[in-house]
Amino acid sequence: MAYQALYRVWRPQNFQQVVGQKIVTQTLKNSITTDQISHAYLFAGPRGTGKTSCAKIFAKAINCLDSQDGEPCNHCENCVAINENRLTDIIEIDAASNNGVDEIRDIRDKVKYPPTQAKYKVYIIDEVHMLSTGAFNALLKTLEEPPAHVVFILATTEIQKVPATIISRTQRFNFRRISADDIAEQLIHILTEKNISYDDQAIAVISRAADGGMRDALSILDQVLSFGNDHVSLENALEVTGDADDQSLAHYLSAIFNQNVTEALQTINTLFADGCSANRLIEGIIELLRDLLLQKNDAQLLTQMSYRQLDADLITAAAQIQSAQLYQMIDLTNEIQLQLKNSAHSELFLEVMTVKLANVAKTAAPVSEGAAANQAEVEKLQTQVAELKQQLSKLENHGVAVSPRTTMPKASTPVHKTDVKINRQQVYHVLENATKESLTAVRDVWPDLLSKLTPAKRAMMKVSQPVAASADAIVVAFTYEFTLRTATTDQDLQDALKQELNALMQNEADIILVQKDQWPKIRKEYIATLRQGKTEKPTTQATPPAELAQPTIVAEATKLFGDKIVKVEAN
Amino acid sequence: MKASLETLEQHFATVIAANELSHAYLFVGATNSGKMTLAQWIAQRLFCTNVKDGQPCGECAECRRIEEGNNPDYLVIQRATRTIGVDEIRGLKQELSKSGLEGRQRVFVIQDADKMTPAAANSLLKFLEEPASQVVIILTTTRLARILPTIQSRLQIVTLQSPTLATREQAIQQLGVDSTFSHVLSTTQFSLEDIQGWLEQVDAVQLQQTFWRWLTQILARKDSAFTLVQTQILSTFKEQKLQQLLPDLLLAALSDLFTVKFALNRPLNWTNQQENLQQFANQFSTQQVTALLEIVLGLRSMQEANVSFQNVLEYTTLRLLVVLA
Numbered sequence: 001m002a003y004q005a006l007y008r009v010w011r012p013q014n015f016q017q018v019v020g021q022k023i024v025t026q027t028l029k030n031s032i033t034t035d036q037i038s039h040a041y042l043f044a045g046p047r048g049t050g051k052t053s054c055a056k057i058f059a060k061a062i063n064c065l066d067s068q069d070g071e072p073c074n075h076c077e078n079c080v081a082i083n084e085n086r087l088t089d090i091i092e093i094d095a096a097s098n099n100g101v102d103e104i105r106d107i108r109d110k111v112k113y114p115p116t117q118a119k120y121k122v123y124i125i126d127e128v129h130m131l132s133t134g135a136f137n138a139l140l141k142t143l144e145e146p147p148a149h150v151v152f153i154l155a156t157t158e159i160q161k162v163p164a165t166i167i168s169r170t171q172r173f174n175f176r177r178i179s180a181d182d183i184a185e186q187l188i189h190i191l192t193e194k195n196i197s198y199d200d201q202a203i204a205v206i207s208r209a210a211d212g213g214m215r216d217a218l219s220i221l222d223q224v225l226s227f228g229n230d231h232v233s234l235e236n237a238l239e240v241t242g243d244a245d246d247q248s249l250a251h252y253l254s255a256i257f258n259q260n261v262t263e264a265l266q267t268i269n270t271l272f273a274d275g276c277s278a279n280r281l282i283e284g285i286i287e288l289l290r291d292l293l294l295q296k297n298d299a300q301l302l303t304q305m306s307y308r309q310l311d312a313d314l315i316t317a318a319a320q321i322q323s324a325q326l327y328q329m330i331d332l333t334n335e336i337q338l339q340l341k342n343s344a345h346s347e348l349f350l351e352v353m354t355v356k357l358a359n360v361a362k363t364a365a366p367v368s369e370g371a372a373a374n375q376a377e378v379e380k381l382q383t384q385v386a387e388l389k390q391q392l393s394k395l396e397n398h399g400v401a402v403s404p405r406t407t408m409p410k411a412s413t414p415v416h417k418t419d420v421k422i423n424r425q426q427v428y429h430v431l432e433n434a435t436k437e438s439l440t441a442v443r444d445v446w447p448d449l450l451s452k453l454t455p456a457k458r459a460m461m462k463v464s465q466p467v468a469a470s471a472d473a474i475v476v477a478f479t480y481e482f483t484l485r486t487a488t489t490d491q492d493l494q495d496a497l498k499q500e501l502n503a504l505m506q507n508e509a510d511i512i513l514v515q516k517d518q519w520p521k522i523r524k525e526y527i528a529t530l531r532q533g534k535t536e537k538p539t540t541q542a543t544p545p546a547e548l549a550q551p552t553i554v555a556e557a558t559k560l561f562g563d564k565i566v567k568v569e570a571n
Numbered sequence: 572m573k574a575s576l577e578t579l580e581q582h583f584a585t586v587i588a589a590n591e592l593s594h595a596y597l598f599v600g601a602t603n604s605g606k607m608t609l610a611q612w613i614a615q616r617l618f619c620t621n622v623k624d625g626q627p628c629g630e631c632a633e634c635r636r637i638e639e640g641n642n643p644d645y646l647v648i649q650r651a652t653r654t655i656g657v658d659e660i661r662g663l664k665q666e667l668s669k670s671g672l673e674g675r676q677r678v679f680v681i682q683d684a685d686k687m688t689p690a691a692a693n694s695l696l697k698f699l700e701e702p703a704s705q706v707v708i709i710l711t712t713t714r715l716a717r718i719l720p721t722i723q724s725r726l727q728i729v730t731l732q733s734p735t736l737a738t739r740e741q742a743i744q745q746l747g748v749d750s751t752f753s754h755v756l757s758t759t760q761f762s763l764e765d766i767q768g769w770l771e772q773v774d775a776v777q778l779q780q781t782f783w784r785w786l787t788q789i790l791a792r793k794d795s796a797f798t799l800v801q802t803q804i805l806s807t808f809k810e811q812k813l814q815q816l817l818p819d820l821l822l823a824a825l826s827d828l829f830t831v832k833f834a835l836n837r838p839l840n841w842t843n844q845q846e847n848l849q850q851f852a853n854q855f856s857t858q859q860v861t862a863l864l865e866i867v868l869g870l871r872s873m874q875e876a877n878v879s880f881q882n883v884l885e886y887t888t889l890r891l892l893v894v895l896a
């Protein structure tokens with residue numbers, strides 16, 4: 001019997017075993033118990049988050065002869081047949097394989113025949129974004145008039161490549177990156193079942209490296225176990241993920257803060273020689289910088305947020321560094337991380353980064369004018385190259401068409417120099433559609449929402465408040481710049497917020513984070529653009545400028561902020 | 572995990588002995604780091620009829636058939652073309668589904684898996700997840716970032732350390748290249764065949780002289796470096812492959828300047844330029860040396876973005892001069 005990969009052995013068999021997708025599984029179960037099953041679902045989300053597993057569980061549950069609370073029993077004739085891949089009414093189609101087109105056309109012909117054994121015929125189409133235009137058209141025809149006994153489940157990691165006409169005919173579920181906490185819990189569960197001991201820190205290392213994917217986490221765990229399958233040690237976990245150990249990282253940053261460039265360079269060269277990966281090293285540096293930023297601003301918050309104990313020498317070294325410098329270092333590191341992706345010389349990039357970081361540590365004082373001008377020139381040229389590079393990587397990764405991400409920027413995306421970048425377009429779009437009712441509703445559930453977060457995340461969010469809301473997005477303002485900064489680089493937190501918000505509000509609203517001090521200014525600017533009739537409406541038909549005369553603006557503004565503020569504006 | 576070829580052979584010996592070989596691996600590493608050697612070792616270890624101390628004998632009929640590429644159960648997809656398309660993967664998938672029925676041990680290798688088109692890569696997903704029993708799939712690549720995340724998460728990723736370059740350096744010397752230049756070339760991604768190809772086009776000594784004349788003028792802050800691009804560099808680095816070599820030569824030189832400036836404990840690439848570089852390093856600030864290196868690190872992607880060779884060089888020359896001005 002060949003060895004079975006952990007992610008195959010531990011594939012969830014019912015909704016309860018699915019990790020980190022509570023809303024999705026709960027909603028799916030509800031639709032089963034209330035007998036409100038759609039004809040087409042779209043499961044969208046990153047790799048390893050449970051899309052295909054949920055599709056199969058759903059196919060079982062709706063055909064199960066003994067379903068309880070929307071869960072499949074996994075014992076009845078139908079469940080067993082599906083688990084063994086031999087129920088012909090469940091049809092899995094690999095959209096990426098070449099005969100996708102033919103198979104989709106084939107569906108059109110066969111879809112009218114009733115299922116042979118099960119209640120529903122279920123078509124699971126994996127990686128649906130890979131279908132050709134022809135295949136999408138064929139699929140669309142079928143989705144337009146589906147027979148009652150058929151359910152389609154489309155799954156994709158790249159929703160932006162699925163035509164809007166298809167999306168609009170499906171009920172969409174967004175699968176989130178699984179939080180490191182949830183991943184850790186599952187790893188511990190598996191190891192306990194297998195009677196294998198582990199170092200707590202090893203679990204932390206693996207769950208962070210998995211970057212939101214359960215399958216990634218289990219692949220890494222598998223590999224750690226191949227070093228010795230009775231104990232999961234920190235050493236082996238570091239070896240597999242290519243992470244640097246905390247001490248070396250602390251030593252590296254201390255050297256940077258003390259402007260000891262040679263020492264810092266030697267430290268990373270030793271780490272490379274020991275098999276550390278450039279990408280994991282840079283991730284580690286970013287995390288540590290973020291921890292230090294927190295430590296500087298709210299030491300108590302740090303103990304709640306991070307599993308890491310900060311090295312005493314590092315804290316001493318960091319005492320001479322200002323928060324603004326730490327922000328700058330994080331930006332710099334993020335930029336280098338993007339460049340690493342396309343280069344075979346990642347180690348040289350990290351050396352360059354090291355010198356630049358030490359330079360940031362040095363330059364708390366303003367630079368002389370001559371040097372600044374020169375620097376400006378260099379920066380301008382660098383921007384041009386960065387743009388070229390970006391174009392290049394887009395071409396490489398996506399072919400020609402690139403759709404913008406609609407979610408909040410991830411930790412690795414570069415942000416402005418010191419300000420957290422506000423997506424005005426996004427904010428304006430919310431304001432355009434905002435209502436007082438939405439805002440009141442969000443504020444009503446806000447305390448509930450916070451109570452559902454982990455204590456660490458709750459502590460982060462204590463200083464935040466929803467300030468505007470429309471049906472499809474809310475704006476949350478933070479009192480402190482540094483907590484906003486931390487929040488915008490914490491994808492787990494953002495995912496958790498959206499997940500809880502969506503559960504409580506029964507919607508799919510996105511969350512936009514801004515700083516409280518900036519909020520009045522943003523609002524003012526929005527009203528000003530309204531007045532000039534300049535608001536861009538990317539998704540709706542542009543309103544003719546004539547219609548944006550005074551009454552409309554006043555009405556819009558009143559709708560948003562109530563009479564008081566509008567009067568102030570009129571002064 | 573990252574380790575040398577020898578360590579990894581030892582690791583896989585243990586894994587196979589414990590019957591814990593996974594069904595899919597991704598071997599990441601520089602050219603010459605031994606990715607294919609490791610794949611072949613695994614195949615031989617699995618098929619060898621005379622395994623001793625966990626090692627394949629290398630002499631039995633099975634071991635030899637694998638080495639000669641004559642074992643249908645050890646299938647390697649290797650393409651000189653720029654991409655690997657769906658059609659080629661389809662052939663592999665047919666083989667894979669056959670083995671499912673027969674249940675015999677097989678090893679499939681996709682060399683340079685980053686060459687797979689998105690469609691080809693996506694079409695592999697299902698097979699990576701539900702492989703036929705007794706099948707091991709090994710993908711190799713020089714750049715991990717170019718492998719789809721959905722593929723990565725289904726594989727165990729093994730990184731091979733860059734090999735010691737001494738052997739490669741010797742082989743290049745045997746082509747008639749001087750020792751310094753052999754050393755520099757050994758650190759690049761170019762194959763021996765590539766290098767042999769250039770040597771038929773240009774004289775290695777003249778190539779180095781032209782390169783250093785240009786770079787020295789840049790470092791001496793002479794604007795004439797700019798005109799040298801058109802008058803000398805372009806005519807010497809005419810061949811497309813040679814144009815790809817130039818950024819590597821430049822990177823080797825400027826990382827040497829960096830090494831000298833920071834007195835790092837590691838050997839230079841251009842071993843004969845120590846004094847020359849030391850002189851320049853004394854004149855420049857650490858910031859300048861770093862800025863030079865950073866500019867050159869961006870060269871390759873400019874070239875790959877289809878900016879013309881001449882434009883890349885002239886633009887780069889200007890930027891380097893601006894940093895030193």
Ligand SMILES: [Zn+2]
Pocket residue numbers: 063064065066067072073074075076077078079080
């Ligand atoms: Zn059942």
Ligand SMILES: [Zn+2]
Pocket residue numbers: 618619620621622627628629630631632633634
């Ligand atoms: Zn043998």
